[in-house]
Amino acid sequence: MPLATRRSDVEPLPEHPDFLWRTPEPRKxxxxxxxxxxxxxxxxxxxxxxxxxxxxxxxxxxxxxxxxxxxxNTTLIRSNYLWDESAAIYEHALKLWEGLEEDLGYPILFSQRGVLNLAHTEQDVRDSVRRVEANRLNGIDAEWLGPDEVAEICPIVNVSADIRYPVHGATHQPRAGIAKHxxxxxxxxxxxxxxxxxxxxxxxxxxxxxxxxxxxxxxxxxxxxxxxxxxxxxxxxxxxxxxxxxxxxxLQSHPLQALVSELLEPVHPTIVMSNAVHVYVSQAHKGELVMGAGVDSYTGYGQRGAFHIIERQMAAAVELFPVFARAHLLRTWGGIVDVTxxxxxxxxxxxxxxxxxxxxxxxxxxxxxxxxxxxxxxxxxxxxxxxxxxxxxxxxxxxxxxxxxxxxxxxxx
Structure with a gap:
């Protein structure tokens, strides 16, 4: 049954510059x-x-x-999903993100700096190219880049051919970005x-x-x-x-943790993700590196997570970004995600x-x-x-x- 109601008994907002919203008592x-x-x-x-x-x-x-x-969360915004159904809802969201600051009349610091999803194996390359073509069919901005093109967009990524996980290329969605959650x-x-x-x-x-x-x-x-x-x-x-x-x-609920580094000069111009090395890294507006990885394997409602996950994602980040080897960990946190x-x-x-x-x-x-x-x-x-x-x-x-x-x-x- 369609709903169409509007309240007319709302308390007026007090005239105070620091007031954000009312704190009403629940109605019946x-x-x-x-x-x-x-x-x-x-x-x-x-x-x-x-x-x-x-x-x-x-x-x-x-x-x-x-x-x-x-x-x-770690504030990443993108719509480069494989299947039509997923691409539709995430692209709808991304289009709304692009006008959300004006809609809300409030700054959200939406920064469309793009996202690189790295490929490290021949199978990664095949899967990545498939996703690029699927994205294009759905009208989503996507392109395949070779290692040299990856280095042009993000010079601090290690694209050397003689490392454990060489970068064979990456998908790139230029409209992706971050916002201040x-x-x-x-x-x-x-x-x-x-x-x-x-x-x-x-x-x-x-x-x-x-x-x-x-x-x-x-x-x-x-x-x-x-x-x-x-x-x-x-x-x-x-x-x-x-x-x-x-x-x-x-549904299963799992802890999902992430971390930030100390404040750094602007050195990381985009978002880089890697499924094989299992980390993603962006740089926040203030300068911290924001890093995340996968969910903890066990189920639970804790908001802390396990130390070995932190250790692995930091090792993965240094694998991709040797320049971060001496960066200091500032803090970690966890959320509770529901997985299907x-x-x-x-x-x-x-x-x-x-x-x-x-x-x-x-x-x-x-x-x-x-x-x-x-x-x-x-x-x-x-x-x-x-x-x-x-x-x-x-x-x-x-x-x-x-x-x-x-x-x-x-x-x-």
Whole structure:
């Protein structure tokens, strides 16, 4: 059933230059309750208001807004995925990224510096060229570069032929880049709040009230909240919420960690990724090197991760960038990512007619932020999946219509 409601009882914003958003008490009921106050939840709230005029909405966050994976990712944005279904949603997101600062009226420091995905073996080359051609068929900017061309774009990459993992070339997406994750969250939160949406922090969901195939309310640590529609956007903790509803889903939660170096002069002009050496490296706006690798192999909800992963990704980075051998590690952190068997998200209906699911983004959630917010808001508002998320329905794991993006997600990004 399409939704079309706007709140008229919103508290006015106080006139204070440092004020970001209101801190309202939960109301007794809302037309839409979004569980999860990270990037995806905030983006969904923003586009519900912006695109559909739906503002009787609450975003529930058990901690502080954007304090989970949104604050713990490595900010890479790209759309060079292999399959048509993945390319469509990520390219939609990238196009929104390109206008997001103007849309939000807030700086997000979106820097389109490009991404290089290195190839180190003959099979890497074949797979990479295949992806370039697939990207071009989908209208996505992509090109294949030889080692000398790689060195022209990023002179500090070691392209010597006599090393353990010689660089045979790379795919290149010039429109890819990075953004300041905190600023993105703050911009989305400000716009949602200005529209009258309630952003409720320190509000953990502990259960649901149901009536047949509908959820009628959400039980929280700050009281029960009645709802017309529920959207689950809780990333690594989605399986915990689904257990409360008795809905099985093929999800595993893993720690994903990354690290930054001390501040350095600008030396790294782009983003470099390598599945074979298993690391990716960019340089943040302030000057830190931002490095990541794959998820820890064990499942869990810890936000720290294992030391051997840090050791391996630093060794891999020095393999590709000898110039960084004496750089000092400044800090590390971990997030909790939710991974599906085909490394693609789950978006759409659940067995409950008024509950929508958005999860399983694994290591690619940040780059999808505006795209999934747009599409999930459209799905909730119109009661049917947006065309870009329709292929990612939960039932694909019983029909067999998988979207296998393991090649794109072999290294966290």
């Amino acid at each position: 009921s809302y037309d839409v309750v979004i569980v999860g106050g990270g990037g995806h939840g905030l983006a969904t709230a923003h586009y519900l208001a912006r695109n559909h005029g739906i503002t009787n909405v609450a975003v529930l966050e058990k901690g502080w807004l954007a304090g989970g994976n949104m604050a713990r 905190d600023y993105v969250a703050w911009g989305l939160a400000r716009r949602a709040d200005e529209a009258g949406i309630d952003l409720i922090q320190d509000c953990e969901v502990v259960g649901f009230r149901t009536d047949g195939d509908r959820v009628t309310g959400v039980r929280t640590t700050r009281g029960d909240i009645a709802c017309g529609t529920v959207a689950l956007c809780a990333a690594g903790h989605t399986s915990v919420l689904l257990d409360m509803l008795g809905v099985p889903a093929p 068997p085909d490394a693609s998200p789950i978006v759409g209906h659940t067995p409950y007619s008024n509950v929508y699911l958005n999860c399983g983004w694994g290591t690619g959630g940040f780059k999808a932020t505006p795209g999934i917010g747009w599409c999930l808001a459209d799905t909730v508002a119109n009661g049917r999946p947006h065309e870009f998320v329709a292929p990612f329905a939960l039932d694909r794991f019983t029909t067999g219509a998988l979207v296998d993006e393991h090649g794109a997600a072999a290294v966290a990004h």
